[in-house]
Amino acid sequence: MGSSQVWLNLTLNTLALASLLAMLTIGLTLIFGIMRIMNFAHGALYMLGAYSGIAAAQLLGNFWIGLLAAPLAAAAFGSIFEYTLLRRLYRRDGGSFLLVTFGLSLVLTEAIRLIFGPNTRDVDLPSVLSGVVWFGDEPYPAYRIFLIALGIVVLASLAFVFLRTRLGLLIRAIAQNAEMTHALGIDVQLIRSLTFAVGCAFAGLGGYLAVPLITGYIGMGGAAIIDAFVIVMIGGMGSFFGSAAGSLLVALTQTFGNYYLPDFALVATYLLMICVLLCRPGGLFGEQE
Amino acid sequence: MSVTRRSLLTNAAMISAGAVLPSLANPAKAQANAIRIGVPTGITGNWAALGQQIQRACRLYAKTINAKGGIDGHSVEFVYEDTQGDPAACMRKTTDLIERGGINLITGIISSPESLAVMPRLNDWNALYLATISGAGSLTAANFVPNVFRTCTSGPMRAKTIADWIADSSKKRFFSIAQDYAWGKSSVATFEKLITDLKKEPVGQVLSPLGTKDYSSYIARIRETNPEVLYIAMAGDDATAFLKQAAQYRLADRMQLVTEVLDIVNIKPLADASVGLYGVSQYNFAYDAPGNAEFVRLFKAEYNEIPDTFEGEQWQALEFLAEAIRRAKSTDTAAVRGALEGMEIDSVKGRVKMRACDHQAEQQVFVAQVGKTEGVPYPVPKIIKAYPAEAVVPGCRKDSY
Numbered sequence: 075m076g077s078s079q080v081w082l083n084l085t086l087n088t089l090a091l092a093s094l095l096a097m098l099t100i101g102l103t104l105i106f107g108i109m110r111i112m113n114f115a116h117g118a119l120y121m122l123g124a125y126s127g128i129a130a131a132q133l134l135g136n137f138w139i140g141l142l143a144a145p146l147a148a149a150a151f152g153s154i155f156e157y158t159l160l161r162r163l164y165r166r167d168g169g170s171f172l173l174v175t176f177g178l179s180l181v182l183t184e185a186i187r188l189i190f191g192p193n194t195r196d197v198d199l200p201s202v203l204s205g206v207v208w209f210g211d212e213p214y215p216a217y218r219i220f221l222i223a224l225g226i227v228v229l230a231s232l233a234f235v236f237l238r239t240r241l242g243l244l245i246r247a248i249a250q251n252a253e254m255t256h257a258l259g260i261d262v263q264l265i266r267s268l269t270f271a272v273g274c275a276f277a278g279l280g281g282y283l284a285v286p287l288i289t290g291y292i293g294m295g296g297a298a299i300i301d302a303f304v305i306v307m308i309g310g311m312g313s314f315f316g317s318a319a320g321s322l323l324v325a326l327t328q329t330f331g332n333y334y335l336p337d338f339a340l341v342a343t344y345l346l347m348i349c350v351l352l353c354r355p356g357g358l359f360g361e362q363e
Numbered sequence: 364m365s366v367t368r369r370s371l372l373t374n375a376a377m378i379s380a381g382a383v384l385p386s387l388a389n390p391a392k393a394q395a396n397a398i399r400i401g402v403p404t405g406i407t408g409n410w411a412a413l414g415q416q417i418q419r420a421c422r423l424y425a426k427t428i429n430a431k432g433g434i435d436g437h438s439v440e441f442v443y444e445d446t447q448g449d450p451a452a453c454m455r456k457t458t459d460l461i462e463r464g465g466i467n468l469i470t471g472i473i474s475s476p477e478s479l480a481v482m483p484r485l486n487d488w489n490a491l492y493l494a495t496i497s498g499a500g501s502l503t504a505a506n507f508v509p510n511v512f513r514t515c516t517s518g519p520m521r522a523k524t525i526a527d528w529i530a531d532s533s534k535k536r537f538f539s540i541a542q543d544y545a546w547g548k549s550s551v552a553t554f555e556k557l558i559t560d561l562k563k564e565p566v567g568q569v570l571s572p573l574g575t576k577d578y579s580s581y582i583a584r585i586r587e588t589n590p591e592v593l594y595i596a597m598a599g600d601d602a603t604a605f606l607k608q609a610a611q612y613r614l615a616d617r618m619q620l621v622t623e624v625l626d627i628v629n630i631k632p633l634a635d636a637s638v639g640l641y642g643v644s645q646y647n648f649a650y651d652a653p654g655n656a657e658f659v660r661l662f663k664a665e666y667n668e669i670p671d672t673f674e675g676e677q678w679q680a681l682e683f684l685a686e687a688i689r690r691a692k693s694t695d696t697a698a699v700r701g702a703l704e705g706m707e708i709d710s711v712k713g714r715v716k717m718r719a720c721d722h723q724a725e726q727q728v729f730v731a732q733v734g735k736t737e738g739v740p741y742p743v744p745k746i747i748k749a750y751p752a753e754a755v756v757p758g759c760r761k762d763s764y
Contacts, residue, residue: 075586083586087579184407192411194603196632206613212586215611218579288576289607289632291600292411297574332580340572 079212084329090218092325093225094287097280098298099305099317100232101273107249107312108269109164111171115155116277117299118179118186123148123278124195124290125186131197140197140282148278149271151182156270161263179295187292195290203286217286224283228276229318236314245269249312304343308350310360319358323350397440398433398694400684401460402471403453403481406445409574410473410599412628413496413673417471418443420677423665434688442466446477453477454484461488467696468493470680475499475545478511485510489696491703495680496673499545500553500762503723507760510696512703512722514680514715518550518596519762521623521643523755524728526557528748529592534619536566538590540581540605542597543570550596550623553763566590575601578608585614595622595642602629610636625731625744627671637733637742644731644744646675646712654682655711669739679710683717683724716752720759725752 075083102116127144131137155178163170198204203220206213236242244265247255256262281294288294305324309316324343331342338345350358402421405414421441429438444460446453453472460466470493472478478497485492485508492511494502498518502511537558541547547570555565567588569581585593593614597605602624610633614620622629625642648659648669658678662670670678684699686708691698704719715726731744757764 075583075589080583080587083583084580087577087583091577091579187407187411192407192415193628194412194600194632196607196634198634204611206611213613213616215608217611287608288604289600291603293408293600294576297576328577329580332577333583336569336571336581336584339575 075212079210080333082209083212083214084333086214086218086222088322088325088329089225090221090287091329092322093221093228094280094284095301095305095321095325096225096229096318097276097283099302099309099321100229100314101276101280102302103306103309103312103314103317104245104269105273106306107314108245108252109266111160111168111175112303113273114172114175114299115178115182116175116273116302117295117297118182119148119152119274119277119295120281120284120298121186121290121292121295122151122182122281124281124285124294125190126278127282128195128197128285128290129190137197137200137203141279144282145275145279148281149275152274152277153267153271156267160270179299183292183295192292195285197282197285197290199286221283221287228279232314241265241268301343304347306357308347308357310354310357313357313359316357316359397438398468398688399440399442399464399466400468400470401444401457401464401466402441403444403446403456403460403469403477404471405448405473406443408445408447408449409601410448413473413599414445414471416628416671416673417473417495417677419666420670420674421471421681423661424678424681426665427661428685434685435692439685446472448474448477450474450476450480454480457481458484461490467491468684468694468699470495470684471677472497475502475549478502479506479545482506482508482511491696491699493680493684495677497546498550500549500757501545503721504757504760504762507721509722510700512683512717512724514683514717514724515676516643516645516726516728517723517757517762518546518623519553519757519764520728520755521645522550522554522596523557523757523764524643524730524750525594525621525623526554526561527750527754528730529558529563529621530561532592534591535563536590537563537592537594538567538569538585538588538618539565539594540569540571540585540597541595542601543572546598547596549762551594554594554596554623557764571597571601571605573601576604578605579612582608582612582614586612586617590618592619592621595620596624597622598624598626598629602626603632606630606637606640607633615639624672625733626673627669627741627743630733630744631741634741638735640733642731642733642744644672644729644746646670646672646679647729647731647744647746648675649736649743650712650729650746652709652711652713654709654713658711669743675711679712679715679724682708682710683715718756718759723756725756727751728755 105113123144126147127140130143131140203217205216305320309320327342327346332339404417425439444456467490473496475497494513495515500519539551541551622642625644630637687699687702690702707716717724727749729746730748731746733742734745
């Protein structure tokens with residue numbers, strides 16, 4: 075493999091990883107932006123999406139069914155959670171959200187372990203995704219190309235909704251000043267619930283999409299949420315574009331870092347975060363608090 | 364209401380601290396005269412799949428032996444604790460089992476760092492530990508303590524087996540990938556020394572942090588180096604993820620893959636993509652020995668599955684322990700230790716001897732290749748060659764050759 079092929083390989087790996095990270099962090103940042111809460115259960119919902127997607131795909135023998143089931147299951151579960159628990163906490167301080175969402179993540183992780191067992195789970199890819207694409211004489215997994223394409227489509231659609239539709243306008247308005255938006259006759263609670271559900275749906279989708287790469291395992295949520303928090307800090311809390319940029323930066327650091335400086339693989343992401351926060355304490359796209 | 368980043372981080376830190384507070388629950392209350400064995404293992408965390416194997420073997424063992432009246436009339440009872448694969452938590456849970464639970468027999472600890480954490484305390488505790496998974500060579504060498512017995516194979520034994528197996532091959536260029544902790548490092552160091560002695564060339568090495576799940580950058584490095592053989596020392600969920608990605612990048616088309624730990628749990632999710640993979644099968648369900656046939660029969664009846672590596676390894680340890688208790692006619696630490704030293708049993712791997720000098724069990728090691736077999740719906744490791752103990756066990760209190 076020549077050096078140009080190495081670069082192509084690493085660049086594609088970066089984009090595929092960034093797609094996965096973005097699915098997870100965009101939900102997290104949307105929820106933070108509009109509700110001002112850090113959803114600790116986001117990683118557990120990512121795992122819930124993975125396991126429900128696997129279950130659905132295995133039940134019906136079709137990978138694509140999982141792509142539908144994963145976000146639906148995570149959104150449904152997230153909505154019930156929001157409706158029954160989180161709503162009661164809006165008048166309290168941020169600490170109670172952390173405790174409740176963290177508690178939920180423990181309960182959910184343990185419930186999934188009890189239902190599915192501790193062994194890793196996998197899903198069969200359809201032949202179009204399980205093959206390879208050839209760059210010269212170097213095979214590259216087709217699934218990673220699919221992840222890149224899907225990531226671009228999802229991000230572009232979300233950007234469109236965010237910037238060009240009334241719903242996007244309302245979300246941005248609530249993020250800026252919820253009371254004023256409410257005073258203008260907008261059902262803030264409805265938008266909040268909707269955003270929460272959409273955020274959870276993306277986490278679930280991300281979880282399922284990660285399975286063919288890293289397999290589904292107990293603890294995948296906890297591992298993913300750490301990267302997601304780092305990305306949200308780097309991008310700026312609550313910033314949609316910050317999350318997208320942060321995902322790309324973290325993926326770039328991890329992929330190229332693991333290749334050139336494998337001994338520093340663990341600290342590279344955190345060094346990146348520290349550097350960004352020293353230069354821009356509010357994150358790349360965030361406002362300084 | 365608003366959350367600043369600082370208050371968020373403070374809260375997050377408080378929550379994390381709360382999560383690791385020791386559990387206040389008491390270990391299960393003892394049944395009168397029962398022999399109680401502590402199992403601080405990975406019930407959650409990176410090693411949960413291996414921890415499940417440990418627990419399944421112990422549960423089946425208790426059920427089987429208690430149905431026959433226990434050991435000399437004493438029933439056997441296992442007390443499980445979750446270490447999450449973390450050495451500090453393992454230390455805490457083992458302390459609980461021994462100091463509060465009054466238990467002096469410990470087994471089922473998973474990773475080598477966990478084992479190495481509790482070993483220095485065993486003498487003060489007057490407790491015995493039978494290692495069934497931890498592979499780091501130093502357990503029976505530099506870090507040897509009299510109260511530890513390793514009934515399973517060690518990393519250096521498996522590395523030696525693979526080195527012997529490839530000694531005759533014409534392949535010259537070797538790349539190693541291992542998990543970056545005690546066992547992985549120990550195995551790679553042994554392996555690279557052995558192949559260098561064979562006048563073969565180690566062309567590269569990667570140590571991946573525990574919990575790594577995206578191996579694409581490492582795979583790019585391996586491809587660029589273009590070795591003839593890739594030596595893999597990885598276990599648990601990480602191994603599954605790595606083998607899966609290696610298959611997606613078609614690594615096996617370009618080089619021979621040999622893994623030090625060829626477990627069903629890692630290859631099952633890969634299905635047919637695992638066929639052809641070589642590696643060491645520490646315990647193999649198909650090995651032809653009377654003790655093994657009986658174990659496999661019991662296991663299938665209980666769990667409707669064939670036993671995997673550490674179910675067999677744990678079973679072997681419990682057979683050692685039970686026999687030692689019978690011979691010692693007590694569970695007293697010194698008496699059981701005395702009985703174990705030099706003891707030979709017919710186990711699931713054939714004749715196995717616990718040598719007295721460093722407490723490493725002398726046993727054969729199998730090289731296997733993944734293939735399909737009758738009566739099992741997924742590909743499994745099939746033994747292609749067995750290496751006798753004399754060829755693969757290092758010298759006393761040594762982890763090199």
